[in-house]
Amino acid sequence: MDLSVSKTISRILKVNHAGEFGAIRIYRAQVFVARYLIPDLVPFLSETLGHEIDHCLKFRAAMPERGSRPCYAMGLWGIGGYTLGLITALMGRNAVMVCTKAVEATVHQHLTEQLVFLEGRDEALKSLIADIQIQEIGHLDYAQAHICPSPFNAPLEGLIVVATEIVIWLSTQGAVTRMTRALEQA
Template sequence: MKSFPSASEDSEFASRVLKVNHAGENGAVNIYAGQIFFARITAPGMVAELAEFKSHEEGHRAIFWAELLRRNRPRCRSYWLCGIGGFTLGLVTGLFGRKAIAATTVAVERVVLRHLEHQLELLQGKDEAAVKAIESIVAEERQHHDQSASHITVGQFLPRVLSPVVSASTEAVIWVGMRA
C-alpha cells in the first residue's frame, strides 16, 4: 500500500526546495558578477545585459530569502559554495568573451528552468507560498535563456564544449543542495 506524504513532509520538501533555489540564485548573482568583471574588456557590448540579469537574480534571491525567513528556515549549507563557484565560473567564462558568457547562461538556465517546472508540478496544491515564489521568477529566467541563446550560433565550438560541462555542474550543485 502506497503512503502519501504528510503535510509536514510536503512543507519540509518545499522548504528544502526553497533553500536550494535561494543558494542557486546566489550562485547566479555571482556568475554575473564574475562575468561583468571581465566582460568590460572581452565583451563590453554585453555589460548592460549582464547587469540587468544580475539585478533580476538579486531579486530572485530576495524572494526566496523572504520565504525562508517567513518559514523560519536557515540558508542552504551550499549557499556560500554556490556563490564562490558561481563567481569562479563567471570569471572564467567572462575571460573567454561573448560566446562563452552566452553559452554559460543558456546551459545554466536550461537546467534551472527544467528544475523549476518540475518543482511547480510537485508543489502544486501542496504549498501555494512556495509555488508563488517559484512562479514569480520563471519568466525572467526564461528571458535570460532566450536572450543569451540569441548570441549563439548552433555548432559553435565554445558553446558546444561549455554547455555539457556547465549543465552537469549545475545539476550536481542542485543534487548536492537537495541532500545537504
C-alpha cells in the same frame, strides 16, 4: 500539512536560494570582466544580475515561515559561481551565452518541476516561483538568440551543466536529490 510535503517545500527554497546566490556570483564576475572585454554585453549582464539579486532576496524572505534556512555551504556556491563566471567571460562572448543558456535551462527545469508539486500545496510560493520563472525564461531566450554555432558549444554546455549540478548537490548536502525525488514521486 504533511511532514514530507513541508520538508520538500523547505528543500525547494533551500535549493532555489542557493541557486540564486550562485547566479549572482556568475553574473557579477561576468559583468566585471565584460566591462573590459565585451562592453556591449554589460547592459544584459547587469540587468540579469539585478533580477538574480531580487530573486535571491524573495526566496530568502519566503524561508522562515516555511521552516527553511539557507544552506551553510553557501560559500561553495559563491566561489563556484564566481569561478564559472570569470572563466566563461575570459573565453569571450559566445562562452558567456553558452554559460547563460546552460545555467538558465537547468534553473528553468527545476522551477517547472517545483510548480507542478506546489499546485494546491503552497499557492503563495507557487505564484512567487511562476513570477521569477518569467524572468528566467527571458534570460534563457536572450542567450539562445545570441549563441553562435560552434563545435565547442555542446561540450562547454555539458561541462557547465555537470559542474552546476555537482556544486548545487555539494552545497545543499544532497537536498537537491531529495527534492527531485520527492517531486517525481508526487
